[in-house]
Amino acid sequence: MSLTASLDASSVTAVPGEETSLPLQVRNSGSTVEEYRFEVAGACAAWTTVEPATLSLYPGSAETVSVTFRPPRDSSVPAGETPFGVRVVPTSDHAEPVVPEGRVTVAPFTEVTAELVPRGSHGVRRGAHKVAVDNRGNAPLTVGLAARSGTDHARISFTRPELTIAPGRAAFSELRVKPGKRLWRGTPVVHTFQAVVAPPAAEGEEPAAPPVVLDGTYQQDALLPRWLPRALVLATVLALILVGFWYGLLRPAVKSAAREAITPEVIASATTGTGDPGGRSAGPGGATPTPTATPTPAPPPKPSTKPAPKPPAKPKPKPSAKPLPPAxxxxxxxxxxxxxxxxxxxxxxxxxxxxxxxxxxxxxxxxxxxxxxxxxxxxxxxxxxxxxxxxxxxxxxxxxxxxxxxxxxxxxxxxxxxxxxxxxxxxxxxxxxxxxxxxxxxxxxxxx
Structure with missing residues (x-):
């Protein structure tokens, strides 16, 4: 084999957002001048380069190229160990490529962002918010949620006081603000509070990232709306006006109309309108009218000897048409x-x-x-x-x-x-x- 290549170290640690280089020794053991190009294989190929990209060597000579790792500082590159290989390819057809292999370890980093939605709420009994936490680091993250109230008259609680978030993902927890006592009426009361998103920290060590503090407010509204007393006063005044209108104008007019309707003729008709037992009613001036002569009843008709006529024959019903079957x-x-x-x-x-x-x-x-x-x-x-x-x-x-x-x-x-x-x-x-x-x-x- 006319080509040998080897890495100075079989493993290297790369910090996201920074550069890390690893030397690669290349030797031409052949008898002719040879040019080589380099290809990086593995999951790290997108952020790994070889400088220079090509190398020409005389027979028996050797040179060193630099394999540079530049992992981006985002969640697309997870923390941990990743194998890789550098393929050294000769440009001539008679030589075979060589692939030295190694491992690169991407160091973990922590980056947390959080948001309170909505920043302000209002209600009679409680306020409802959501805390959204984004893990922008490259390793799973567990954060704790805590709250601080600006007053002693409200209690704050979380449905999930601890969140475990995968890299590049977000998690949510509901935050509820409950006042200590009810507000029946009056001006609304504003309760301020802070939600704290704290990344974990080992005992005696600083946390991986500073805590995120979110400010929020909850406006406690009164149970009885502010317009209710005015509406009650207005309704009372309106009722008094209607009562005064009835007693002052309508009721006297109704009584006057009733008195005018009771005339002497109506009273006389009411007292004499019952009639005598024989069914005769009194005439004008209270005199009883003279009875008229009763007509003599006619004799009953003699029975006829003719037979009674036959009733007309009922017409026979015509046969109805046969109904069509349904569609x-x-x-x-x-x-x-x-x-x-x-x-x-x-x-x-x-x-x-x-x-x-x-x-x-x-x-x-x-x-x-x-x-x-x-x-x-x-x-x-x-x-x-x-x-x-x-x-x-x-x-x-x-x-x-x-x-x-x-x-x-x-x-x-x-x-x-x-x-x-x-x-x-x-x-x-x-x-x-x-x-x-x-x-x-x-x-x-x-x-x-």
């Missing part, structure tokens, strides 16, 4: 395929049997391939219902308020003329145009 919901469908330049192709979706009639109410035409051409729907004896261009739709539906009547023996037919075959997405190209027709309506027997 039956009916649907049908057909698919028609047609090639380019071969004329038109037709297909029959429905043929109406003898003694029945079909009422067409719904039509759905589909062009799933996105073909170009024309489609014509006819009913009965070639009566055209629809004429559409295929390139203008994929799915098109039509609903008729007044049904289209297809008599017995009639057909519903679709005719397709293909001009250009479409091509569905992520599917092989079809050879012919394809369109589908779906129809719906009711089928009912006709009178014989």
């Amino acid at each position: 039956v919901p009916t649907s049908a469908q057909v698919q028609v395929r047609d090639g380019v330049g071969g004329g038109s192709s037709s297909g029959t979706a429905l043929s109406v049997p003898a003694g029945q009639a079909f009422r067409l109410t719904d039509i759905v035409v589909q062009n799933p391939q996105g073909d170009a051409g024309t489609v014509v729907v006819t009913v009965g004896e070639g009566s055209r219902v629809l004429s559409l261009a295929l390139e203008n739709f994929r799915d098109s539906d039509y609903h008729f308020v007044t049904p289209i009547l297809v008599p017995a023996g009639g057909q519903v037919t679709m005719t397709v003329t293909c001009r250009k075959v479409g091509r569905p997405v992520n599917a092989p190209a079809p050879s012919r145009c394809a369109a589908s027709l779906f129809l719906g309506g009711t089928m009912q027997a006709t009178k014989s």
